[in-house]
Amino acid sequence: MIRIPPYLQPEDAIGIVCPAGYMPLEKAQTAIDILKGWGYKIKIGRTLGSNSANYFSGTDEERLNDFQQMLDDDEVKAVFCARGGYGIGRIIEQIDFKKFKQNPKWVAGFSDVTVLHSHIYSNYKIATLHAPMASAFDDGGYKNEFVQSLKNVLEGKKIKYACAVSELNRKGEAIGELVGGNLSLLAHLIGTSSDLKIKGKILFLEDVGEYLYNIDRMFYQLKRGGKLDKLAGLIIGGFTEMKDTERPFGKTAYEIIHDLVKEYDYPVCFGFPVSHGKENCALKVGAAYKLKVGKNKIILEE
Amino acid sequence: MNRKKFLSSILASSAAIPAFAAKNIFEQDELSKPILVPRYLISGDIIGITCPAGFITDKEIQPAVQQMQNWGFSIKIGETVNKKDFTFGGTDDERAKDFQQMLDDDSVKAIMCARGGYGSVRIIDKLNFTKFAKHPKWIIGFSDITVIHSHLNKNFNIASVHSKMCNSFPDDWSKAEQTQIDSIFSIKQALIGEKMKYEAMPNASNKAGTAEGQLIGGNLKTIESLAGSKSDIRTAGKILFVEDTGEYLYSIDRMFWNLKRTDKLSHLKGLIIGSFKAKPDDPGEEFGKTLYDIVLEKIKEYDYPVCFDFPVGHQKNNFALKCGVKHKLNVQAESCTLIETR
Numbered sequence: 001m002i003r004i005p006p007y008l009q010p011e012d013a014i015g016i017v018c019p020a021g022y023m024p025l026e027k028a029q030t031a032i033d034i035l036k037g038w039g040y041k042i043k044i045g046r047t048l049g050s051n052s053a054n055y056f057s058g059t060d061e062e063r064l065n066d067f068q069q070m071l072d073d074d075e076v077k078a079v080f081c082a083r084g085g086y087g088i089g090r091i092i093e094q095i096d097f098k099k100f101k102q103n104p105k106w107v108a109g110f111s112d113v114t115v116l117h118s119h120i121y122s123n124y125k126i127a128t129l130h131a132p133m134a135s136a137f138d139d140g141g142y143k144n145e146f147v148q149s150l151k152n153v154l155e156g157k158k159i160k161y162a163c164a165v166s167e168l169n170r171k172g173e174a175i176g177e178l179v180g181g182n183l184s185l186l187a188h189l190i191g192t193s194s195d196l197k198i199k200g201k202i203l204f205l206e207d208v209g210e211y212l213y214n215i216d217r218m219f220y221q222l223k224r225g226g227k228l229d230k231l232a233g234l235i236i237g238g239f240t241e242m243k244d245t246e247r248p249f250g251k252t253a254y255e256i257i258h259d260l261v262k263e264y265d266y267p268v269c270f271g272f273p274v275s276h277g278k279e280n281c282a283l284k285v286g287a288a289y290k291l292k293v294g295k296n297k298i299i300l301e302e
Numbered sequence: 303m304n305r306k307k308f309l310s311s312i313l314a315s316s317a318a319i320p321a322f323a324a325k326n327i328f329e330q331d332e333l334s335k336p337i338l339v340p341r342y343l344i345s346g347d348i349i350g351i352t353c354p355a356g357f358i359t360d361k362e363i364q365p366a367v368q369q370m371q372n373w374g375f376s377i378k379i380g381e382t383v384n385k386k387d388f389t390f391g392g393t394d395d396e397r398a399k400d401f402q403q404m405l406d407d408d409s410v411k412a413i414m415c416a417r418g419g420y421g422s423v424r425i426i427d428k429l430n431f432t433k434f435a436k437h438p439k440w441i442i443g444f445s446d447i448t449v450i451h452s453h454l455n456k457n458f459n460i461a462s463v464h465s466k467m468c469n470s471f472p473d474d475w476s477k478a479e480q481t482q483i484d485s486i487f488s489i490k491q492a493l494i495g496e497k498m499k500y501e502a503m504p505n506a507s508n509k510a511g512t513a514e515g516q517l518i519g520g521n522l523k524t525i526e527s528l529a530g531s532k533s534d535i536r537t538a539g540k541i542l543f544v545e546d547t548g549e550y551l552y553s554i555d556r557m558f559w560n561l562k563r564t565d566k567l568s569h570l571k572g573l574i575i576g577s578f579k580a581k582p583d584d585p586g587e588e589f590g591k592t593l594y595d596i597v598l599e600k601i602k603e604y605d606y607p608v609c610f611d612f613p614v615g616h617q618k619n620n621f622a623l624k625c626g627v628k629h630k631l632n633v634q635a636e637s638c639t640l641i642e643t644r
Contacts (some may be wrong), residue, residue, distance in 0.1 A: 021587075055591070086552045086553075121399075190530035191529035191534065191564035193563065213389065215424060218527065220423045221423075221527050221531060223530070224529075224532065227530075247356075247388065248389065250389065
């Protein structure tokens, strides 16, 4: 049975860290201000606005220690990753989840943070939060329904998501635990101790900046690894900024996915608002949801 | 890039070695099944050319056809040559059918994949290897063809040749670099059963030592994408070689983490790193680690030998390597050699 960490109360502390790529503090300032405005205290980790000179926000050890400290700090009720990039896979096996397991708290983010979602769900059955990160708050972004969905989820409100239909959808209803994240990361984790367990689940996927042939190859990997045949449902989010080879692949990302799951009978929807773009709502990874793919609309609700 | 030197191979005692002659049981291979080495080729044997992945024209394969004929082989051109389905050499069904015909045609003694690209994984589960497993033949290629090498090694214990393909044979040999010519001629040497010997330039990052084991490997991204599937590469007790091209350093780092976290680095006999022409970091996203750093940090707790800048990869010096066949790797401060031992 999945465990849901306690929802946040006013004055609870949110810790903000960069377990992967570097981010200057000022780039997270809007998010910090807005989170404070929502009534939370903010603890800024040493890896946000660090003095790192390279790609990462700090050495593996620094990123590990900062994340570990937030995970173990009783005062911190949620750990937000300020940005993704690349780097969590380098430290995941060294993170000690002992205390976290006894006192679960929210771990939030997406993209590279998929490593944490998958690892925590598969090993500890604790829900995490696939949600917009710091940059989504900028330029008035905090007012949009997607960042607002993060606020609502943190407060424990149950959210009903709806989105427009695509002609590629397969109609139907599914109930199950919702799991997923970034396709490239989930493919990369196959065979490791962070491998996502998806049998009987509603799987959601998104990706950005990949070659179309590579989307195809990753779906073949999921398929050949037995990860697509026993789903309850499939939610396809944004596959944005796709790249193509000189000789065109001849299909869009959605067409690739559609073709590879057509032999199954679970509901499938395309264009769900989970992505590297603005449309990225907060989803509780591991929580039970109901997916309804209808003729006129798609609904996902707890 | 260091220039590598290819040592002339040592001629085997017999050009034609019957299948099953090279049976060997390798320690630490979970299956402990002997590797099946297909019969080596003799003059007049037929090499089939097919496209399991990307599209190629009849004209583009002509230099390869002519050269392999010069070597004394006959050529059978598959139906997928000149076929085109967007990026693929025909639809999945067409590519699978052509490959299947080559596998099952008794007169075809070796199958050269015309080029890589992408697509082998889309047909691998459609192929029936029953007849092939009883009567193995050489399958030749690299890059996307890593899918086939890994699949054959894991499921059927059949040796195959990792080498350049039709699209690497030059139109004009007089303009080709010697290393490219040597690489192409090494395909013939491998196919006729010469005992292979390779040399890489000494490299300060190498880890010295000697190792003996089955050689296995290929394109790193392709290997990663096979994890969890029934073509997943089995590396325990083997000498692993990997190469890749056009990937960001962070992505290469992530791929080596995948190898490590899927337990593919812990029981190696030795590690061979071919060329990795990494894509330059985007401005402001400097990764800060070299390929050498990336590899060495993943294997620091192991003591097997490691050889960098080995002449295998998406480059002119890309010598034919016999996957599944036993080799001896000897890495020293002054030299690095890989010798087929059988």
